[in-house]
Amino acid sequence: MAYVARADESEKPLTIENQCAETIYPGIVTQSGQEPEIGGFKLDSGDSRSLTVGADWQGRVWGRTNCSFNAQGTGPGNNGGNNGGGRACGTGDCGGIVNCRATGETPVSLAEFTLASPSGQTFYDISLVDGYNIPIAIVSLYPQSGNSSLQQIPPNLTNPICIGTSSLLGAKGSTEGSHSGTNDSFPIPLEESVSTSDVASWCPWDLQLSAPTKPGDGIYPYPDDKIQRPIFDPCFSACAKYNKPSDCCTGHYDNPNVCKASIYSKNAKKVCPDAYSFAFDDQTSTFIIPSGGGFQVTFCPQGRSSNIISVYKKQLLQLTETGHVSSSSLSDLEGVSVVRTNGAAKRGFLDEMTFLICTVGTMAALGFLIW
Template sequence: MLPRELYYYCLFHLIFPTSQCIHHMKFTPLPMLERRQGAHTTPLIFKNQCPGDIWPAIGTQFGVGPSTQGFKLAPGEERALAVSQDWQGRAWGRANCSFNAAGTGPSSGGVGRACESCDCNGQLDCKVGGDNPCTLAEFTLHAGDKQTYYDISLVDGYNLPMAIVVEPHGDSHLEDIPPNLTNPSCVGTIHLLAPQDFNPYPTPDAEFLNTNSSYKLPLDVKVNDEQVDTWCPWDLMVNQPKAPQDGHYDYPDGKVQRPAFNPCLSACTKYQKPEDCCQGEYNSPSKCPVGEYSKSAKAVCPDAYSYAFDDQTSTFIIPSGAGFIIIFCPGGRSTNIL
């Protein structure tokens, strides 16, 4: 086990060699790990703080997954699931869904998409990954080194604001870690963004994402409303608005208003070019350029993954044993922890 000082150093800077601070999506958990088959001992809690219904989805890459891979959450609802201690996987939120009574296709009948965003082949209980773009919460609970790795990823795109909150699960070592170092949040949707002077701790006992005035969460205050409203490059917007036609009045500033729900594809997802996806001759940090999408995503969500080699300011590392709370539309502003 790494000493506590190294945990914190990795958490703050993530600049150690890969032997010390490995990003969890770069490797497969060791198969010789002790596993209790079927033991669902680690909590995954989903909360919906969005103004509308959300359909969370879960994909398992290793270990024992939860009892369901997809369900509905109304505003204000939460649901607790559990996974094995060595689970590796991801979670995301689907929006604007309409399923048939069996949850096996769209309510309109036949086959096809049931969700406008992050659809899983029309299935309520996801058996495949969601259609991009999706804001992802990614986890490797036990990588073979007694550490847990997790992140918010925008590598494939963005659809919903999301926060990840550590649940110590009764572990005193985890309870000792200041919560303002472990709970990232990404808010890239203008109408769900708090003002730049947002104060989540107006009273001494106020809490925000399991932090309080003694352990204040560092929030980004650099980006303004216009930057958040327009961060997605025009060609990567899923719902591109049409410019005014002849005979219609233009907007006063000459700009076309963007839709309130504005999912954004990454350049890699849309164009599949090696230089955007860090593949082939670009498969190294020194050779893969940081594109417009990645720069914009990182400005709006400093603690989120924006492209394949964004490890140093995106991966969170804590001792193994924690559970997690995934919050959709957490409110406030994006964090700037790392």
């Protein structure tokens, strides 16, 4: 039996889960549509919170770390905030308040959603375009509980994972603790080439949020494994740090044929194959499913990053074109063993989907990728 999804126009669930060892403060910003009841809140380790958004919602979710707020949540808990700059959080701060009304400060890992597009489809992605602070995963809640009009789409087509923190990287083949919705029948294909050392050192020296002290001559050698990196090592994207047109794909570089991946983008793509790494990374980073379901965003999943788009090219193309996966394609998804890749093979593989993305405009034209 093929899996078929049909649109539903009611409110959609948006669940936020914290699998980090520490308390975080998720932030949520709405670009358009019916927003959730709150834009930010405290979430202790192991806890989750269920919200709802409109079927027309377009927005982003991120995690804020090392936060301290006053009792009212209207400012930082300490005088002057972090480093005297008015920030309440170490990463992802949104003006020093709990209930965010603006996007978090870079560097920050993002989950981005457009639930209703002109094509009648839902677009979503994990984005490292603004940098990286903590691991993140997206689980498609398709179908919604109790909604018989929606039939399930296999989770190994819909649930991307990005783990760029070495302490949370699992053994090869491991999704234990990822909370990614994977199962024995439909296992999510994982990135299997990177080592713990690779993940610990993927961020270029000059883009680290808290870079180690420079050597005596004031110049970073790259790479240099003799210099110890911080355990918690958020990473600016080249665009977020330097704001150059060549890194941000603006001005003369506002063209996919001109703007190319930086060292940061290439490293990010190796560690997290299914994540956006720069502005024109649409074809290897965008998930497109029929409108109608909700989502769960998990912070600090454990295991390995997913490699869905590269492995299941045919099935994703069929899902995008028709809204379902045929019986023959479905059989190809069942019980597939973990696929190993070398990090380079996935880039530029989805040429067949170019026309599908263009039918609704680029992600930037939708206001979906860069706000």
